[in-house]
Amino acid sequence: MNRKFLIAVDSGKHSTKAVMKTEGVIQKVKFRTKVAEVHDLGVEIFPNTHLIKFGNKNYLIGDMLSEEKTDYELSKQTLGHKLCIYTAIARVLEKSKESIAFADVDLAINIPLNLYKNEQKKKEFSEFIQNNGQLIGLEVNGKAFSFRINSVLLLPEALGTIYQKMDEYRNKRVLVVDIGSLNTSYLEFYNLIPQYERMAVSNLGVNILRGQIAETLSTRYGTMITDDVVQQIFQDGYLYLNGEKQEESRKLIETMIDNHVHQILNYAKSRKISFANTFVVFVGGGSLLLKDAIKQQLPFAMIAPDAQFANVVTFLTILEAKVNGKA
Numbered sequence: 001m002n003r004k005f006l007i008a009v010d011s012g013k014h015s016t017k018a019v020m021k022t023e024g025v026i027q028k029v030k031f032r033t034k035v036a037e038v039h040d041l042g043v044e045i046f047p048n049t050h051l052i053k054f055g056n057k058n059y060l061i062g063d064m065l066s067e068e069k070t071d072y073e074l075s076k077q078t079l080g081h082k083l084c085i086y087t088a089i090a091r092v093l094e095k096s097k098e099s100i101a102f103a104d105v106d107l108a109i110n111i112p113l114n115l116y117k118n119e120q121k122k123k124e125f126s127e128f129i130q131n132n133g134q135l136i137g138l139e140v141n142g143k144a145f146s147f148r149i150n151s152v153l154l155l156p157e158a159l160g161t162i163y164q165k166m167d168e169y170r171n172k173r174v175l176v177v178d179i180g181s182l183n184t185s186y187l188e189f190y191n192l193i194p195q196y197e198r199m200a201v202s203n204l205g206v207n208i209l210r211g212q213i214a215e216t217l218s219t220r221y222g223t224m225i226t227d228d229v230v231q232q233i234f235q236d237g238y239l240y241l242n243g244e245k246q247e248e249s250r251k252l253i254e255t256m257i258d259n260h261v262h263q264i265l266n267y268a269k270s271r272k273i274s275f276a277n278t279f280v281v282f283v284g285g286g287s288l289l290l291k292d293a294i295k296q297q298l299p300f301a302m303i304a305p306d307a308q309f310a311n312v313v314t315f316l317t318i319l320e321a322k323v324n325g326k327a
Contacts, residue, residue, distance in 0.1 A: 003098050004150075006323060008108040008315035009088045011081050013071060013207065014181035014285055017312045018088035022096050026316070028309060029091040031062045034069040035080040045141060050087055053139035059083055067227035072182060072207065074112065077128050085109065085129060086138055090145040102135070103147040108155055108319035110311060113185050113199045116156040126152040153322060156199065158187035159314045160283040161304050166192055174279045177301075178311065179264065179286030180205045186268050188278075200271040202264070206286040209260045210234075213253060220252065234289060254293075261293040283310040 009018045017030045031048050038051075038060045045051050049062035061084060071080050089107070093100040109129065115121045130149045137146045158178035162169055170192055178185040182205040188198030207227075214225040217239055225239075233239055239249035268275075280301040282294055285308045294301055304310040 003096075003100070004104045004106065005093060005096065005100075005147075006106050006108075006316065006319050007089055007092055008312050008319055009085050010110045010309075010312035010315065011076060011084050011088070012110075012180050012285070013205070015308065016084040016088050017309055018092045019309065019312050019316050020092040020095070021316065021320075026313065027092055027095040029088060029095075030308065031084075031087075031091075032065070033061075033071065033080070033084050034063075034065040034067075035059055035061050035071070035083055036065055036069050050091075050140050051142070052083055052087055054083060054086070061087055067231060070181070070207065070227075074182070075115075076111065077125050082129060086136060087140055089147060089149075090138065090140045090143075093145060093147065094140075094143070101146060105147050105149050106151045106153070106319060106323055107149050108153040108315040110157050110315065111154045112183065113156050113158065113187065113201045116154065117196075117199065122154050126154055153315075153319050155315050155318060156185075156187060156194070157183075157311060158185040158283070159318075160187075160281050160310050161314060162189055162192065162281075163314050163317050164310075169279065172279050173277060174281060175268075175273060175275070177264070177268070177280065177282045177287070179282065179284045179290060181207045181286065184264050184267070184286070186271065186273055188273060198271075198273055200268070200273065202267040204260065204264050204267060206260075206289055209256065212260070213256055216252060216256060217249065221246065221249075257290060257293050258297070261290055261297055265297060283307045 005020060007018060007020045011033060013033060015030055016033045020027050038058050046064055049064040052059040052061055089105060093103055111125060130152050135146055135148050158176045160176035162174060174189045176187045184202045184204040186200040188195045210227055210230045214227060214230050218225045221241060237250055239246045281304050282301055283304045287303050287307050291303050
């Protein structure tokens, strides 16, 4: 009998995260969601990058690709996301101490809130990822993997830590704000129940901010600023030109970050989402990037611990409850 594995994957536009529990310990993997087909690749593969062979074609996934390979399409029903999801499954299976040959996988995976409301889109995406129930074979950095996805549990983004801390959030109104790369998602809970009319999605992900910073600094300093450079600017806090720190650039960057967070909060209000008597939790990689501005504008809000993995760990919690008949 093939071994069954419960795996949760959160494939975002910036990063793909996956978790699986082995002997009571949660195993985690994370890599950039950047994909490109390659031919006759002769370079050494560095950490957090994967050379994938799938369907007689070769693909590179991860850090070695530039930001230009980021997918800005809203849909996740793409070959790039499928490859990242399959790679994430292979990576966590590799951490198991048991035989993983021809593994049976029950998968929990995220879907944008606006698509989560559409039953037909959910069905199409589930069938796309499940590969029509057929055995999935691929090579990851020269190692062969084979598995079958027996079931797909589609879950909305912005679940955060809500079902990891049920005792804490029970009898409370909780708003989870999930700042991703492309979108920001808002999901309100009352007594642990998601409120259908309080599900909203904006296009205010950090990639939008990244583009604004690149355009503004390019215009201000008369030089080309790429997305890769902006990624470094986020870390440095300044623009450097010819090795010299541009002191006034910091104020420009901070102003754009503050304005972006204001837009995120204002969008929630425009969708009749209230912050009154509400416990507000921010999750997603974008919340870490913008945490100082968030705390300044919404001091009572909480940035979830391990914010990048908050959603996917909750996905696994729900999947375990469902498979074990407790949901």
